[in-house]
Amino acid sequence: MRLxxxxxxxxxxxxxxxxxxxxxxGLIPEELTSGITLxxxxxxxxxxxxxxxxxxxxxxxxxxxxxxIYYTNHENHTIIEKYTDRGLFTINVRQRRLNYYILMQNxxxxxxxxxxxxxxxxxxxxxxHLSIILNTLSISISFVYVYLSIKRSNIESQD
Amino acid sequence: xxxxxxxxxKFITLLAWELEEIPYLLLxxxxxxxTIYVLYPGxxxxxxxxxxxxxxxxxxxxxxxxxxxxxxxxSLIIDAIEPLAAFxxxxxxxxxxxxxxxxxxxxxxxxxxxxxxxxILSKFCVxxxxxxxxxxxxFLLDMILLGISSLSLDIYxxxxxxxxxxxxxxxxAIFISVTLKMSAFSAVLPPLIYFGLxxxxxxxxxxxxxxxxxxxxxxxxxxxxxxITLQSVPQIGVEFLYIFLYRFLLPVLLLAFSVxxxxxxxxxx
Numbered sequence: 001m002r003l004x005x006x007x008x009x010x011x012x013x014x015x016x017x018x019x020x021x022x023x024x025x026g027l028i029p030e031e032l033t034s035g036i037t038l039x040x041x042x043x044x045x046x047x048x049x050x051x052x053x054x055x056x057x058x059x060x061x062x063x064x065x066x067x068x069i070y071y072t073n074h075e076n077h078t079i080i081e082k083y084t085d086r087g088l089f090t091i092n093v094r095q096r097r098l099n100y101y102i103l104m105q106n107x108x109x110x111x112x113x114x115x116x117x118x119x120x121x122x123x124x125x126x127x128x129h130l131s132i133i134l135n136t137l138s139i140s141i142s143f144v145y146v147y148l149s150i151k152r153s154n155i156e157s158q159d
Numbered sequence: 160x161x162x163x164x165x166x167x168x169k170f171i172t173l174l175a176w177e178l179e180e181i182p183y184l185l186l187x188x189x190x191x192x193x194t195i196y197v198l199y200p201g202x203x204x205x206x207x208x209x210x211x212x213x214x215x216x217x218x219x220x221x222x223x224x225x226x227x228x229x230x231x232x233x234s235l236i237i238d239a240i241e242p243l244a245a246f247x248x249x250x251x252x253x254x255x256x257x258x259x260x261x262x263x264x265x266x267x268x269x270x271x272x273x274x275x276x277x278x279i280l281s282k283f284c285v286x287x288x289x290x291x292x293x294x295x296x297x298f299l300l301d302m303i304l305l306g307i308s309s310l311s312l313d314i315y316x317x318x319x320x321x322x323x324x325x326x327x328x329x330x331x332a333i334f335i336s337v338t339l340k341m342s343a344f345s346a347v348l349p350p351l352i353y354f355g356l357x358x359x360x361x362x363x364x365x366x367x368x369x370x371x372x373x374x375x376x377x378x379x380x381x382x383x384x385x386x387i388t389l390q391s392v393p394q395i396g397v398e399f400l401y402i403f404l405y406r407f408l409l410p411v412l413l414l415a416f417s418v419x420x421x422x423x424x425x426x427x428x
Contacts, residue, residue: 002179006186013187014296017194021297028200030207039217047212049306051205097306099211120207127304 004145012142015134022131026053026123035115038065038106045103052125055091057102058117059084065112066105071098096126166277173273173281177255181289185254189247190293193240197297202239204232205304233302233317234376237324240294241372244328245353251286252332253346260340266427279337279421283414287329295321316383320376323406328353330410330417337417337425367401375402 036044059067062085069080069091080089093100106112200206209229215222256279259265268278295318302314331352336345361368370378379402384390 003175006178006181006183009183009186010190010293013190014194014293017191018198018297020191021195021198024195025198025200025203025206028206030200032208041218043214043216045214045216046210047214049209049211051207051304053206096304118208124206 008138008142008145011134012138015131015138018127019131019135022123022127025127030120032118032120033116034118035113036104038104038112038114040109040111041106043103043105045101048100048102049097050093050100051120052093052096053120054122055093056119056121057089057091058119059087059089059114060117061085061104061112061114063106063108063110063112065114066103066107068103068105069100070103071100073098094125096124169273170277170281173277174284177281177285180255181285182254185251186289189251189289192247193243193290193293194297196243197236197240197294197301202236203301203304204229204235205301209306229305230307230313231377231380232305233298233307234380236298236301237317237321237376238373240298240321241324241328242350242353244290244294244325245331246350248286248290248325248328248332249335249346249349251290252282252329252336252349253342255286256282256333256336257340257342257345260427261342269427275422276418279333279418283329283333283417286333287325290329291322291325294325312387313380313384316380316387319383320379323376323379323410326410327406330413334413334417337421370398370401371405375406378402379406 034046038044057069064083064085067080067082067084067087068078069089070076070078073095079091102116104114196202210226211229212223212225214224259268265278269275298321299314299318302317303309307313328349332345332349335348335352336342339345339348357368357372360371378398382399
């Protein structure tokens with residue numbers, strides 16, 4: 001009987017700590033900076049995997065470039081396509097396992113310096129779902145266990 | 160054969176008994192701290208961006224590079240888990256082993272027809288399993304979040320490698336608990352010895368320190384992966400000898416010494 005209690009305590013604590021970890025991860029933004037020099041007519045694409053959070057991308061370049069963000073899910077889905085030298089873009093990433101491409105293309109006959117500042121903020125959606133499901137499950141199991149224990153002790157006291 | 164079966168059954172009963180004796184608060188603290196620690200953004204890399212490749216197109220020439228260094232991020236998590244394991248193993252063994260000397264619980268247990276070896280080994284197995292499982296679950300979750308497939312062999316190799324630092328921490332903790340028999344010292348000394356050892360190694364030989372505290376898991380992972388996928392037979396060089404001595408033989412010797420000391424030498428009042 002105590003072994004079952006031990007397993008319930010383990011599961012309950014794990015699900016609660018997962019919830020706390022979700023909040024901590026959601027409250028701490030992750031930042032990434034990258035700088036690149038694009039040679040004349042050069043195109044550079046960086047491929048990323050992002051967590052399902054909000055992503056803010058700040059572009060600063062010394063001249064106008066083609067800036068495109070897209071992801072592949074059997075086919076290409078363009079999120080942003082601009083011909084600009086600076087800008088601030090916010091993306092809501094919905095899935096974790098997709099490949100996200102950031103394309104920067106220099107169409108000029110001179111080198112261009114590009115700086116990207118990427119910030120991830122907000123809760124990870126999949127993590128939130130997982131922690132809600134586990135918390136609901138563990139709390140339900142705990143309640144069922146407590147209810148059964150009370151019922152059993154009542155029966156024993158009647159006997 | 161029958162005798163072996165009976166011994167095994169007795170040992171399992173003892174394991175179950177030891178498991179039931181674990182305080183809920185302690186179990187909860189260990190699960191909570193390991194989960195929060197492993198999934199904390201400074202330790203885990205799954206909350207941020209993973210760069211997996213790049214494409215460069217210049218003068219109608221295309222260059223494609225795939226970046227797979229994120230597949231070695233579990234190694235960084237194992238390095239981070241190690242000091243926490245030393246700290247938690249100290250508390251766990253102080254409560255479950257050293258305190259039983261102080262409150263005479265062990266004497267009561269030894270009045271039952273159980274072997275001393277089985278008693279100490281069951282305590283070790285239970286504490287080791289608690290620490291391993293509570294670290295392995297968030298570690299596994301983090302690897303899946305990193306994008307490593309749950310069906311991939313890599314995950315199981317990393318889980319196997321995680322067993323070594325926890326074995327190191329637990330064997331150190333049981334050795335101190337059995338020899339000192341004082342819960343306060345048993346709780347404090349394992350993390351202190353762990354940090355002292357790593358600091359002493361760092362100051363005496365930085366190369367050996369890097370090998371035994373930072374690079375060992377990556378090297379072991381590559382060797383096991385190559386061996387399993389039959390790509391190459393791992394070269395047993397001096398580096399692997401150091402890793403084997405420090406990460407496997409030393410903990411096993413500490414455990415063996417603790418068991419022998421408890422069985423043959425230790426006098427219980």
